[in-house]
Amino acid sequence: MTKPAVAALAGLALLTAACGGTSGGPEQQAGPVTGGTFTYAIPADPGVLDPAQGVLSVTNNVLAVAYDTLVAVGEDGKIVPALAEKWDVKPDSVTFTLRKGVTCSDGSPVTPSNVADNVNYIADPASKSPVYGVLVPAGMKAEADDAAGTVTLSMPQPFSFILESTRSMYIVCGKGVKDRASIARATSGSGPYQLAEAVPGDHYTFKVRRDYTWGPAGATAKELPETVVMKVVPNEQTAANLLVAGSLNGALFTGPDRTRVEAAPGVTKQTPSAGNGQFFYHQGDDRPAKDPEVRKALTQAINLQELAGIASSGTGKPPTGLVLEPRPCLGDTVSGHVPAFDAAAAAATLDAAGWKPGPDGVRTKDGKRLTLRYMYATTRGPGNQAAAEYMAAAWKKLGVEVKLNGVIDTKLSESLNSTQDWDVVWLPIGVTLPSQLVGFLSGPSAPEGANFAHLANKRYEQLVAEAGELPSAEACAKWLEAESALFEAADLVPVVDNTVLLAGKGATFRTTAGSLVPTSIRLTQGG
Structure with missing residues (x-):
């Protein structure tokens, strides 16, 4: 791609x-x-x-x-x-x-x-x-x-x-x-x-x-x-x-x-429905979210139901997948596949991963502070700003330092393409086929490729490879399972199915x- x-x-x-x-x-x-x-x-x-x-x-x-x-x-x-x-x-x-x-x-x-x-x-x-x-x-x-x-x-x-x-x-x-x-x-x-x-x-x-x-x-x-x-x-x-x-x-x-x-x-x-509201974790080598335990803890710390109401101003629906309706593959890939909200478990997960609270409350590991740069588009209404502030507050309680970075559309695209100056990004998806996402969710990482979050989910890659060789009707079960594999690993976190x-x-x-x-x-x- x-x-x-x-x-x-x-x-x-x-x-x-x-x-x-x-x-x-x-x-x-x-x-x-x-x-x-x-x-x-x-x-x-x-x-x-x-x-x-x-x-x-x-x-x-x-x-x-x-x-x-x-x-x-x-x-x-x-x-x-x-x-x-x-x-x-x-x-x-x-x-x-x-x-x-x-x-x-x-x-x-x-x-x-x-x-x-x-x-x-x-x-x-x-x-x-x-x-x-x-x-x-x-x-x-x-x-x-x-x-x-x-x-x-x-x-x-x-x-x-x-x-x-x-x-x-x-x-x-x-x-x-x-x-x-x-x-x-x-x-x-x-x-x-x-x-x-x-x-x-x-x-x-x-x-x-x-x-x-x-x-x-x-x-x-x-x-x-x-x-x-x-x-x-x-x-x-x-x-x-x-x-x-x-x-x-x-x-x-x-x-x-x-x-x-x-x-x-x-x-x-x-x-x-008008596309999905969700966020991605940057998994580059120098990023804290490369550690799956960190991604799990960060996700556990967020009440996704409350976040959905904030991000959509109360007009959204529970998410069921990544593809816009009408979908070629019917099914719910989200329910039961996302780390559940549990603030105590989130803290325990970070403790076990070696991230300990410092004197100012911010967790550190090997002398490095647990800092996240959260990027979102300012052009998508007040819900994006409110959602960012809600997430930052929840992560601060967990001992994470969060730097909010609201940008216009072109700057967000630039960061995804080249500068890579982010740790978490709120990026709704609007595609009509699951195959349209493969290059973004696997393969060469940005800036050489389209895999902007540096994802490397082997189970997802195996399932989409198997699905790609089957006719659409026979392949749907594997495409759906592949989406769920992303959520289970907290590679990206579905929050809300937006409506207009x-x-x-x-x-x-x-x-x-x-x-x-x-x-x-x-x-x-x-x-």
Whole structure:
């Protein structure tokens, strides 16, 4: 896995959003309004719009409006046809047969060669694509047969999720395939909308393609709004005001304004999962948490149930795993696998490991103080700060010196990539497949590799190696067991399954893995 992938993890984690959709309300009983404009708030500018560079969820949310994938996820979480009408899966390859009659936004046909060029471009080191090894599995190659209408994606060894991984690959077609610079602020896809206007920092306006008839599970553009506006609204209070007033049709809320929005009349709402809140221990050679007994004691000292309520401001759920819903492998990997809260046992564990309280109460061993530098992002709301302070207080009682280091997103990414100046980091994860985490949780350590916490869990490594050689359905038991092995060793500590408020007004829509499902958008009041 490449170094940029470490930044990709930080990006995916820090800006990951919800999956699910809005629930029905009284205003949704009328039939959909044809034409009109659907306006959706995004929390930041998406940046470069080339799908090969799209690591942030806000970017992929915008891309989802204009680009198709080979397969999609249905409302029941199962894989459904999209650009591909059928597929043949083998342990190390999958061959897709593309739908006939699919066209790009410039009118050109979408061919198997387009698909192959997308995959091979991302896999080419010269592209420096940060999604390689995350959204496109490392080692994947593509070969097209335009005459047969097929494209084959292959791996150098068996890969459990070779089919499922393609649900996240946006396919560029037309001019954008050969001229990637042309899609920095434009789109060249086969999706139901085409970008008509880009005003960075303010809004992105898309116009519908009424000829679109090849959407997932047979979806078409017949009942879609004429226009979709992705409006940049960094401030949630502003977004709440706009939604309640009817100037927005949809927005996500993670902070205190969600309570006000939920209570507003005419607002539809759901509180889907939005990624996991957890922290990692740095296990480099010179770090105290390299010792598994230290990690165990630090974890035992924290009441994770109380911490979950603080970190999520009371809106979270008990965590059950590392992967966003809808998960390919169902099961609870957390319960019974994390060291239980026991402050007395935590102190005894450190005593037995040789860490004795000094004159000032801070534990020492071989003349070295037990000091932790705790790093977290300041851009994720007050819960992160409060959680950090709660953990620091608990560890201080244990005899640990804690230095809190709140940083902005870019500084956190820099520390994960190069400076490595941390001992504990709060880093939510937002991935859709367990295989997307392997390079981050094993293998070469940063800065040479993506293993930013220097993990070396042999049981995890063995289980994922065994799982990777099995088809996804047969491999799930091992993938789940591998996650539990991480928690048992306190390599990382799951705390809370965060939720967000996904609110709508005057429209219905669904999201999956944080991105709008454009074919699901229906206006229920003018627009």
